[in-house]
Amino acid sequence: MLRIYWDGDAKPAVECPLGNFFGTGFDDKMPLPDRKWGTLTFGAVPFGMTEAFYYFRLPMPFRKSARITIENGNDEPVELAWRIETVQGKVPANAAYFHAQWREHVTKQGQHVPILETTGRGHFVGTVLSMQSPWWLTYLEGDEKIYVDGETRPSIHGTGTEDYFNCGWYYAKGRVARPFHGLTVVGDPQSRTSQYRMHVPDCVPFTKTIKVEIEHGESNNKPYTNYAIVAYWYQDSTSHERPFDFPPAANLRLPGTVVTYYENHTNFEDLADTLDVEAGLQAGGGTSAFVPIRELDDDYAGPRRWLITSDGPGAYARWEITVPGDDLYTPWVVASRRPDFGIVELYVDGAPTGKTFDLYFDRFHHDFHLRPEPMTLTGGTHWLELRVVGKNEKSTGYNMALAAYRVDPASAFPTAWNVVGAFAGNKHDYGFGTAHPPEQGVDLNATYTGATGEEIAWSKLETRGLTWIHGKFPPNNFCVAYAHTYVKSPDERQTSALVSTDDAGKLFVNGELIFAIPGVNHLKVDKFAVPITLKPGWNDVLLKVCQAGGHWGWSFRIRDLKGDLIYATTKEEPPPEPAE
Numbered sequence: 001m002l003r004i005y006w007d008g009d010a011k012p013a014v015e016c017p018l019g020n021f022f023g024t025g026f027d028d029k030m031p032l033p034d035r036k037w038g039t040l041t042f043g044a045v046p047f048g049m050t051e052a053f054y055y056f057r058l059p060m061p062f063r064k065s066a067r068i069t070i071e072n073g074n075d076e077p078v079e080l081a082w083r084i085e086t087v088q089g090k091v092p093a094n095a096a097y098f099h100a101q102w103r104e105h106v107t108k109q110g111q112h113v114p115i116l117e118t119t120g121r122g123h124f125v126g127t128v129l130s131m132q133s134p135w136w137l138t139y140l141e142g143d144e145k146i147y148v149d150g151e152t153r154p155s156i157h158g159t160g161t162e163d164y165f166n167c168g169w170y171y172a173k174g175r176v177a178r179p180f181h182g183l184t185v186v187g188d189p190q191s192r193t194s195q196y197r198m199h200v201p202d203c204v205p206f207t208k209t210i211k212v213e214i215e216h217g218e219s220n221n222k223p224y225t226n227y228a229i230v231a232y233w234y235q236d237s238t239s240h241e242r243p244f245d246f247p248p249a250a251n252l253r254l255p256g257t258v259v260t261y262y263e264n265h266t267n268f269e270d271l272a273d274t275l276d277v278e279a280g281l282q283a284g285g286g287t288s289a290f291v292p293i294r295e296l297d298d299d300y301a302g303p304r305r306w307l308i309t310s311d312g313p314g315a316y317a318r319w320e321i322t323v324p325g326d327d328l329y330t331p332w333v334v335a336s337r338r339p340d341f342g343i344v345e346l347y348v349d350g351a352p353t354g355k356t357f358d359l360y361f362d363r364f365h366h367d368f369h370l371r372p373e374p375m376t377l378t379g380g381t382h383w384l385e386l387r388v389v390g391k392n393e394k395s396t397g398y399n400m401a402l403a404a405y406r407v408d409p410a411s412a413f414p415t416a417w418n419v420v421g422a423f424a425g426n427k428h429d430y431g432f433g434t435a436h437p438p439e440q441g442v443d444l445n446a447t448y449t450g451a452t453g454e455e456i457a458w459s460k461l462e463t464r465g466l467t468w469i470h471g472k473f474p475p476n477n478f479c480v481a482y483a484h485t486y487v488k489s490p491d492e493r494q495t496s497a498l499v500s501t502d503d504a505g506k507l508f509v510n511g512e513l514i515f516a517i518p519g520v521n522h523l524k525v526d527k528f529a530v531p532i533t534l535k536p537g538w539n540d541v542l543l544k545v546c547q548a549g550g551h552w553g554w555s556f557r558i559r560d561l562k563g564d565l566i567y568a569t570t571k572e573e574p575p576p577e578p579a580e
Contacts, residue, residue: 001016001017001018001073001249002014002017002018002021002068002069003015003068003071004060004066004068004069005066005069005238006065007064007065008064008065009238009239011239011240012239013098013099013235013238013240014098014100014101015100015101015246016100017102017249017252018070020102020130021100022047022056023042023048023049023054023184024049024128024130024185024194024196025129025228025230026040026130026192027040028040028041028049028054030175030184031188031189031192040184040185042175042182043177044177044180044181044196045057045180045198045200046058046125046180046198046200046232058125058232059098061091061092061095061097068084073248073249073250073251096121096122097235097236097237097238099118099231099232100230100232101116101230101240101242102228102229102230103244103246104226104227105226105229106223106224106226107223107226107227108223109216109221109222109223110216110217110221111216112142112145112216113142113214113215113227114212114229115214115229116211116231116233117209117210117243118209118210118240118241119208119241120208120209120237121208121235122206122234122235122236123206123233123234124205124210124212124231125198125199125200125203125232125233125234126180126196126200126232127196127197127212127229127231127232128195128230129161129193129195129214129227129228130227130228130229131193131194131226131227132188132191132193132225132226132301133222133225133226133258134191134225134258134260135191135224135261136191137170137171137193138219139161139216139220140160140161140170140193140220141160141161141215141218141219141220142160142161142214142216143158143160143214143215144156144157144158144164144213145157145158145211145212145213146204146210146211146212147209147210147212148206148209148210149207149208149210150209156204161214165182165183165196166181166197167181167183171186171193174187180197180198180201181195181197181198182195182196184196190257190258191258198232210233212231223261223303224258224259224261224301224302224303226301257299258300258301258302259293259300259301259302259303259366259367259403260366261302261303261404262334262404262406264406265332265405265406266405266406267303267403268281268290268306268319268404268405269290269303269304271319280319281319282317282318283306283308283315284316284318285310285387285388286308286309286311286388286399287308287309287310288306288308288309288317289306290305290307291304291305292304293305293366295307296336297366299364302366305336305401306401306402306403308399308400308402309397309399310342310398310399311398313389315387315388315398315399315400316385316386316387316388317386317402318347318384318385318386319383319384319385319405320381320384321381321405321407322380322382323377323378323380323382324526325496325559326376326378326379326559326561327376327377327409327410328374328377328411328559328560328563329374329375329376329377329407329409330371330372330373330408331346331370331372331384331406332370332371332405332407333384333402334367334370334402334403334405335357335368335370335386335400335401336364336366336367336400336403337359337364337365337368338359338361338363338364338365338401339361339362339363339395339396340395340396340397341359341361341395341397342359342360342389342392342395342398342399342400343357343358343359343388343389343391343392344356344370344386344387344389345357345386345387345389346372346384346385346386347383347386348377348385350383353372353375355373356389357370358392360392360394360395366403370386374410384405384407386402388400409557411498411557411565412557412563412565413463413464413555413556413557413567414463414485414556414567415462415463415464415567416461416463416568416569417463417467417483417484417485418444418458418459418460418461418483418484419458419461419469419481419484420438420448420457420481421472421480421481422451422452422456422474422476422479422480422547423436423448423450423451423479423480423481423482424478424480425479425547426478427478429518429519429546430478430480430503431478431480432504432505432516432518432544432546436482438482438484438542439506439542441511442484442540442542444458446458451474451480452474458484460569461483465555466553466554466555467483467553467554467555468552469481469545469553470547470551470552470553476552478548479546480544480545480546480547481545481547482542482543482544483542483543483545483554484542484569486539486568486569486570486571487538487539487558487565487566487567488565488566488567488568489537489539489564490564492534492535493533493534494532494533495532495558495559495560495561496529496531496532496559497509497515497530497532497557497558498526498527498528498529498530498555498556498557498558498559499527499530499554499555499556500524500525500527500528500554500555500556501517501521501523501543501546501554502521502522502545502552502553503520503547504517504519504520504521504546505517505521505554507530507541507543507544508540508544509532509533509540510535510539510540511540514530514531515528522551523551523554523555526555526557529559534558534565538571541556543556
């Protein structure tokens with residue numbers, strides 16, 4: 001940790017880890033193509049790194065004295081060599097003091113990322129931002145905002161983080177090193193980037209106050225992105241007020257390893273603030289608490305873990321889930337593994353399922369996915385429980401730590417469709433109200449006249465889950481496509497079709513229109529549940545999918561509690577799966 005004190009002030013004007021101060025938050029390391037890390041070198045005007053040394057050469061005027069300290073936060077001694085250039089002479093009366101402040105920030109939804117906020121007279125010189133995220137590079141959607149002298153609206157409001165660093169398109173061209181801007185780290189599997197922007201030719205002056213931040217909202221409004229931030233500026237005072245507690249050098253961990261966080265999971269910490277029945281989150285048979293993941297292993301950063309500890313079997317974690325309707329479901333729990341963790345069994349509504357998971361591992365494993373076989377659940381509320389039932393002979397304890405969970409419908413999707421398109425639509429309803437020939441009866445051998453006058457015919461499209469077809473059927477705007485499949489049921493049954501279209505759409509089952517939605521729609525799996533009746537044997541399913549513009553596609557499956565429905569593009573039985 002580097003600190004610099006001016007003119008006898010007890011508070012530092014510069015407070016920053018060495019690597020960050022000299023231009024990158026990842027020390028002097030950069031990712032290589034084989035996903036290993038190599039030595040980083042780069043050269044800018046204010047600072048840089050060579051094979052032999054780091055350098056920093058912005059002027060730092062002082063009147064009486066300068067004191068520079070370095071604190072070693074490591075367990076082992078380190079060897080340092082340094083060179084400082086000084087020039088004696090009269091300092092101009094209006095010369096400001098140099099300041100630099102490091103801080104760590106972990107994003108929260110709805111809160112912007114702070115870079116600098118200070119009071120006095122001076123000018124903003126620049127920043128080094130080093131980020132890593134479980135959400136890929138979506139944090140680059142944050143705009144820079146600079147408020148000068150009490151502004152309520154920023155006088156500088158940019159167009160995106162990578163644009164602020166004079167790059168673009170999510171850093172598609174790779175590393176850059178220029179005199180006053182650069183991208184030193186990119187292409188890392190943990191979505192790490194480090195970049196600098198120095199306002200030497202375009203400094204931002206202030207006479208009273210300045211606030212610099214990165215927008216965190218809209219498309220990048222997600223938690224657990226880690227920022228290591230250095231702000232450089234000049235100010236007319238020998239120190240500044242730091243609006244946050246600074247950790248001891250020994251506790252500086254960022255950048256560590258960000259734990260992968262999963263879309264559409266529910267973090268246990270978000271489920272309940274307290275462990276009680278009303279909150280729907282319970283623990284027993286031991287002690288439980290939400291702990292920073294660094295308490296489990298100090299090389300990691302990310303969401304807190306729900307830690308349950310016990311001296312023997314019987315400890316449990318229990319939480320409430322709600323499912324929308326009778327169906328097959330797969331509970332999916334993200335847990336951790338460690339040398340002191342036990343063997344857990346999944347219980348549903350108080351009954352054991354016989355499905356066990358060994359959470360022992362010879363070192364900390366942050367994300368271990370517990371995914372049992374699909375199970376039938378009725379619509380409504382249920383209790384899921386993980387109970388410690390024993391331990392691996394190598395384990396030293398009966399503990400467990402949980403991160404997040406989700407419950408997925410497990411009914412199968414069709415793996416292939418008969419598709420034909422594009423038929424002509426229009427700008428009024430995109431073809432929703434026009435009945436094209438497939439709506440009069442499906443003939444898979446028929447040909448039709450398409451939207452552009454060419455002959456079109458049915459073809460087979462293999463898919464799973466969400467099916468996207470934009471770009472497949474010209475003209476791809478203001479047009480219509482149809483998708484068809486057969487569904488074989490062993491009996492007559494009342495069930496539900498789970499359907500969504502982008503944009504307008506209609507669903508026909510055995511020639512009967514049972515669902516229709518006009519207008520512009522966004523695709524989402526299982527968005528609408530439509531009651532349907534399946535007859536014994538083969539059933540015809542036809543989807544009409546209208547396109548306004550942009551994305552074009554559909555999602556469809558049928559709730560299948562018994563797992564015995566068969567989808568096919570012809571009325572022939574599919575061949576049996578080969579034996580294991």
